[in-house]
Amino acid sequence: MLISQEKFENIYQNELTPKQKKVLPLFLAGQTDEHIARELGATHRSTASHQLRNISTKFGFPPETEPDYRCNLIEMFAKYKPELVSVKALEKCGHIIQNIRFPEGLEPLNSAFYQERSPIESRCYTAIKELGALIRIKAPKQMGKTSLLKRIMAEAKKSSYSTVYLNFSLIETNKFTNANDFLRSFYAYAMNQLPSAPPLIVWDTDIPSMVNCTRIFQSLLKQLDGVLVLALDEVDKLFEYPEIYQNFFPMLRNWNENANESETWEKLRLLVAHSTEDYGRLDINQSPFNVGLPIKLEEFTEEQVKSLAIRHGLDSKNILPLMSLVGGHPYLVRLALYYLVSQDASIGELLQQATTDTGIYSEHLRRHLETFQENQELGRVFKEIVSNTQGIKIERKNRQFYQLDSMGVIKFSNSFVMPRCRLYHEYFGDRL
Template sequence: MPRSLKVHLQYIEKVKLAVKQNGFARQVDLAEDLGLARSTVSNFLNGKPVDYLNFYEITQRLNLDLQTIADFEDNSLNSEISISDEPIQSSLSSPSNTEISNYINRSSIESDCYKTLIKPGSLIRIKAPKLMGKTALLNDILNYGQQNNYQTVYINLQLADGTISQDLNKFLRWFCAVVCQQLKLTNKLSEYWEEDLGSNYNCKIYFEQYILPKINIALVLGLDDLDRIFSSSQIASDFLGLLRVFHDEAKSYPIWQKLRLAIAHATEVYIPLNINQSPFNVGVPIELVELTFEEVQEFAQKQGLNLQTAEIEQLINLVGGHPYLLQRAFYRLVRQEISVVELCRKATTESGIYCNHLRGHLLNLQQYPELEAALGEVVRSSDAVNLNPKLAYQLKSLGLVKYQGNNVVPSCELYRQYFEQYLEVK
């Protein structure tokens, strides 16, 4: 295995797209999240050599398959990795472990998704807070579709900019155009879009009379970060109702049976929807919850770690069963940079492994005083707190709180300790 790796030329556009697909507006945001130099991330995204371990970490954060995108045939990258890197090398040597992300196998989730996907007109609904592995599971579903020779389209709704996401007609035209672009179909919106028919009807007709007839096999449409539209009640109501229509039409019309929907969101939609117009009470619901002790143990072993029971308990006491926070810990432990005891002791400090992650949450909260105050109340209380439902939804979508009945508590001790220090009493 080479000491350095670079992205193969044919995958450079794919990795650049993955930055935005995983919620990073800029390269610098990704660098700060990972605690890496900006130049390292820039080199990775532009097909230049970077240290093997940095290459590995970036691929994990972007839910990319290292074995697929790396240029292993470049003879200038032939030096062997050092002995201290062997745990990661061994964890990647088995074909079954070529990609370790925030999402790991959880009981029958994958099989439920696969069984659903092959059914005509199916709908899969994935719900989990940020960084719990929704995008990785969604990609897994799309990959399964490709293995079955289905057409696949992935759309992260975060890519709909402000002007588009506030105007229903612009949003639905953008949605149709993106689907066509990914399917390599000519954009014919001008031929099918009739102003007097209304945006929802136009969108339905465009799929029914143009997109779906153009493909001879099933189409899996993956929609990530559906929460992006929740802040605009009109767009959310109409678009979610349209998705429900897409799903329902398959019951009566064969053309719509080609379409399989997989949607991912962090919270329940907090705007009122007619029960017969909502996509959230049909299809197969998939909720990603925290990992159990046994799953954490398996997760560690997949990354080359053989932790003692007491060490796993220490980590769970700090970050719960949060996949992303555990992955960050495992990465440092694999590199033998820190012990579990030291990691836990420094966790909420500026020298801790979570400093950039925590600081990013803090800066984000400071832009929204209501959310900041609400979380401050939660972390300073010894009991579960009853919050305004919308604020509770938003904090849960960020992964900062979890529900106990109708009330909320910090999602883990790491967040309680950190934000108790840094959020001012209002």
């Protein structure tokens, strides 16, 4: 198991001997033990091997119990000091994937290309085990919310927790006609994932739907032998239906608050993922969006993008030009890395065509452009943003700002709003 970045930095900076500091970069560059020994002025390769065993022990991989200690070292440095790790070293441990999956949708649990944003994952894994936990994940679309949410659920399953996942964008539109029909459907989706759930025939049409849903979920929790993790993804969908969210969100808030005084409700753990903070006419004191552990997913840092690049078998020299165009936007970065590998394109060629209708981002950009053409007021506001190099000053956040934030095409800086990256600035500046 990898140590924390803080502990790693302390060992790297303070605990390595001068000789170990000479051996380590040669090893991470992919050099053989013979070559390392010669660089040290030694006559036998065992000198290098001895130093690497000692280094590995300091980082928590004693060779006596960790037969793959060399690859563990490479993996650790690929995560925390990617600029030191060569493609050659990664290849030795099989960390470079030859058949790279097109980056679409969530990153599978076994993916080599899921990029952790430490300490977010560890915080969530700890929080989900707390009584009555509520974790709310906020980020624009394509920033990795669902990938994180699925990993929290996987961690919960290790503790034998029951899990239910519900993506609201996949619920049929006709289920949003009224609160009673919606809550029945909501329970039906949960019931289908839990064999022990009470059947829908116990639904009492003579009492209010929120009371009914609460009563039946309480019955479900009582029957469960253990914890239930209820993961609700893309709850923004509900903001289009005031009659629904004005009942549903206060109900979730009530369930979470019940955990403070009820052994039954403390078995419920809530995961809520959303793209925007526009809650319409909902009273914030009835909302689940201002309680629990808030997790805000930011863009990847330069080091995180470097780590991704080397796992694709790419030199880190590609990173700065790419980030100058798309920043650390997870999806835009991953798409570029995919094409750099799969089509053997140069970073110069890729960037030159990026804002054209034949570039790798054309489908992504056209989809947003169609949204702006269909929603003229939204397009007008975004046109004003991209037309000003410094962005525009925010007097107050309006409905359009929330929508643009949800789409992931803007960012807020102090009291200004501006395009999220140069790609959006140049493409939409020409077309809106």
